[in-house]
Amino acid sequence: MLAEIDVAIIGAGIIGLAAAREIAQGKKGLFVFEKNRTFGLETSSRNSEVIHAGIYYPEDSLKAKLCVEGKNLLYKLCDKHNIAYKKCGKIIVAADENEINWLEELYEQGRKNGVDDLVLLSRTEVKKLEPNIEARAGLLSPSSGFFDSYNLLKFLYSQAREKGTEFVFGTEVTGIERAGAKYKVQIKDRDGISDFAAHIVVNCAGLHSDRIAQLAGIDIVKAGYKLHYCKGEYFSLDSKYKNLVSRLIYPPPEQAGHGVHWRQALDGRVLLGPSAHYVEAIDYVVDETHKQYFCNSAKRFIPFVELEDLAPESAGIRPKLQGPEDDFRDFVITHEEKAGFPGLINLIGIESPGLTASLAIARYVGRIMS
Ligand SMILES: Cc1cc2nc3c(=O)[nH]c(=O)nc-3n(C[C@H](O)[C@H](O)[C@H](O)COP(=O)(O)OP(=O)(O)OC[C@H]3O[C@@H](n4cnc5c(N)ncnc54)[C@H](O)[C@@H]3O)c2cc1C
Known part of the structure; x- marks a missing residue:
């Protein structure tokens, strides 16, 4: 029988960490799988560290709403926990x-x-x-403004851990398959390949999030997730x-x-x-x-x-998500229930203002999961 967990978050960038901290409260068996040796080594540490105000995006888009909400949450959190910002x-x-x-x-x-x-x-x-x-x-x-994003990553990581999240580094998710009401998730680490079962899978895989959605069985061209x-x-x-x-x-x-x-x-x-x-x-x-x-x-x-x-x-x-000739594309943050994948939460195209919006994105994920 496969080992079973409640929630598998894929990716320990700012979005995976913020989501883990948000969800950890109510969930036992919450695991974050990260292919790198530690958290935050990809886009979350290769950006401008700017706290955006929320000016550029179309009204009512997720980018606009979550940026404005996230900015306020971020300034408050930085104040409360001594994370440097200007x-x-x-x-x-x-x-x-x-x-x-x-x-x-x-x-x-x-x-x-x-x-x-x-x-x-x-x-x-x-x-x-x-x-x-x-x-x-x-x-x-x-x-x-701008802020110390490494210290935010570190803070979210330690809070998620304190709330019971298990981090599994050096472990790549290589397969996801619907198995009844659960997902069979395949992982690869230095010991080889193994499987486990998860009730909920949260895809925070950044540059590879379209690939993760595809592994789960979604037609990413049709869904507009490429x-x-x-x-x-x-x-x-x-x-x-x-x-x-x-x-x-x-x-x-x-x-x-x-x-x-x-x-x-x-x-x-x-x-x-x-x-x-x-x-x-x-x-x-x-x-x-x-x-x-x-x-x-x-x-x-x-x-x-x-x-x-x-x-x-x-x-x-x-x-x-927006190609060179395309118009504005919003963040995709969605529970894929209607597409036939209950328990699969996709976060795709989390480009700027993803850092600013990270705490608000995590709250949003918490809401669509419940
Ligand atoms: C040049 C640039 C400037 C930016 N400037 C700003 C800014 O000033 N302000 C702002 O608000 N936003 C900015 N952003 C956007 C912001 O950096 C991103 O929105 C945010 O970092 C995205 O975080 P993430 O967690 O989704 O992705 P990532 O940080 O990339 O994390 C995804 C993680 O998933 C892991 N992963 C992927 N596939 C697998 C797998 N199969 N198995 C296990 N793990 C996997 C990866 O290793 C990675 O650690 C900028 C982005 C760029 C590129």
Whole structure:
């Protein structure tokens, strides 16, 4: 007979950890399976660590709702548990008339989403707040900031453990099969392959979440779950730029990302990025030939930045449901009961603002499970 557990969460990124902490309370036999040697080694540690306000996304989308809710939960949790953050605010800057129109649209979109502290800024007002920035106009978002995401991961991991979650690292889920009211889950670790039975499977597998859904028997093309990988690279700037800006500085958003922005990390380094280009495979190499593009992006608003001031820093990959030619796609967070898979919860396409929204996503998962 197969060993039996209540809940199997696949993936120990920020979403799997937050979900485990949320669900652990009421469930015995909650296990998190992670193919890497520890938690948070993929997208959750390869991002901008920005706490987004919730401006960009269509009204009533999960991205908008969970970002606004998640932002508030995250600031509260950081305060309560001494996780470092800076609510420094952000200015989205416009360089020409076209972009000024975008700012006005973003202002309206943000207000519809419940971001009610946005302020449109004139050129003079931008200059007053950020003397080194050249812009025709700006949109100030006071509730944006950035935080220490590693300490959040660590905190969620230890809370989930305290509540009884078992973490199984170095273990890849390689098969999922409906077996009556349960799922037979196949895992591979250094001792080989084995199976167990789970009543509930929560798919938090990030870049591989479409594959997990497919393993469970879902037609991911028909369901619209096929992921596209979109790489974002970062370059760091010479330390002489350390105190050049005091807020996050963003250009108007691009089709696939929020635009190459300018921010200070908690350790003082100034980072530019992420860019956004679709790729076929996962690799985290920063292509040095992209330096000129980053330099040009920075120069639009800070003209005295020079090419030699930039050094390659890091890269992350967005798990996007939206392909290069597609319109907006929302997070998929769904109990697949209606598709014939009771007890299977899929989280697919959890790209930005997934970090900001993580605590709200976990609550949402808790609700759809009960
Ligand atoms: C460049 C970039 C910048 C970003 N910036 C921001 C930002 O500033 N603010 C923000 O809010 N969001 C941001 N995001 C989004 C945010 O980082 C993600 O939404 C979030 O980290 C997703 O977390 P996750 O747990 O779903 O995925 P992951 O962190 O990738 O975790 C998934 C885990 O599942 C494991 N796994 C996969 N398959 C299996 C398997 N078969 N068996 C066992 N384990 C498996 C993986 O090893 C991995 O550890 C950014 C993303 C990128 C790429």
